[in-house]
Amino acid sequence: AQSVAQPEDQVNVAEGNPLTVKCTYSVSGNPYLFWYVQYPNRGLQFLLKYITGDNLVKGSYGFEAEFNKSQTSFHLKKPSALVSDSALYFCAVRPWADSNYQLIWGAGTKLIIKP
Amino acid sequence: KAGVTQTPRYLIKTRGQQVTLSCSPISGHRSVSWYQQTPGQGLQFLFEYFSETQRNKGNFPGRFSGRQFSNSRSEMNVSTLELGDSALYLCASSSDPTGLLYEQYFGPGTRLTVT
Numbered sequence: 001a002q003s004v005a006q007p008e009d010q011v012n013v014a015e016g017n018p019l020t021v022k023c024t025y026s027v028s029g030n031p032y033l034f035w036y037v038q039y040p041n042r043g044l045q046f047l048l049k050y051i052t053g054d055n056l057v058k059g060s061y062g063f064e065a066e067f068n069k070s071q072t073s074f075h076l077k078k079p080s081a082l083v084s085d086s087a088l089y090f091c092a093v094r095p096w097a098d099s100n101y102q103l104i105w106g107a108g109t110k111l112i113i114k115p
Numbered sequence: 116k117a118g119v120t121q122t123p124r125y126l127i128k129t130r131g132q133q134v135t136l137s138c139s140p141i142s143g144h145r146s147v148s149w150y151q152q153t154p155g156q157g158l159q160f161l162f163e164y165f166s167e168t169q170r171n172k173g174n175f176p177g178r179f180s181g182r183q184f185s186n187s188r189s190e191m192n193v194s195t196l197e198l199g200d201s202a203l204y205l206c207a208s209s210s211d212p213t214g215l216l217y218e219q220y221f222g223p224g225t226r227l228t229v230t
Contacts, residue, residue, distance in 0.1 A: 034218060043119070043205055043221030051216055090158065102171050103219075105158040 002027040004093050006106035013081045014114050021076040021109045023091030032094040033074040034103070035065055039087045047089075050074060061085070081113045116141055119222035121206050127228045133194040136225045140187050140208030146170075147189040148219060149181060152203040161204075164189055165212070193227075201229045 004025045013019045025031055032051050036044040048059025055067045065076045076089060091106040120139045128134050140147050149161040160173035164183035183189045187208075193200055203224045211217030 032216065043223045046218035049218055102160055107157045
């Protein structure tokens with residue numbers, strides 16, 4: 001079965017430190033990968049995506065993610081965390097071979113940045 | 116451009132009733148997707164419409180239905196409400212005609228509470 005895993009329910013980081021939110025996937029064919037963020041009481045916002053090309057993708061708010069095909073991972077990173085980065089982060093995958101065009105979502109990771 | 120709008124923002128219904136939620140996509144976007152978000156199940160895909168046609172459907176019972184109008188506005192209907200239907204219902208629009216590559220833009224959601 002095709003799936004996305006965000007192995008950590010919550011990640012705690014001190015402000016100014018680098019942060020990583022992990023995402024691994026299991027899909028057939030080449031994946032299209034996305035990261036979204038959800039702030040409290042709001043809908044999701046697109047951060048970045050990987051479709052093809054350079055494995056390192058840069059997105060909004062200083063975030064970046066690296067596509068690692070051998071490890072089937074797409075971890076979200078930021079060099080220096082801000083308190084305002086505290087939110088719920090979702091990884092999503094669209095299998096290239098999936099004719100249903102349906103996104104497969106991870107369960108979400110709550111990121112807490114402490115001052 | 117105005118973002119995705121959803122009405123109403125909050126709704127309280129009684130078990131057994133039915134409810135209709137509305138979504139207006141970003142101007143020019145013809146793809147509209149609906150999601151159910153709950154703390155226990157995370158983000159669950161309901162269905163996607165493109166140019167008034169249901170293009171994809173998630174694993175929800177027939178009590179959940181939707182439609183899309185010629186102006187791309189979409190409605191979602193839930194009949195015979197159950198307590199378990201209490202959730203945040205999110206609508207997302209996209210300009211991608213293939214449904215594969217482009218990011219989605221989410222509305223703020225409708226918080227449905229069933230008592």
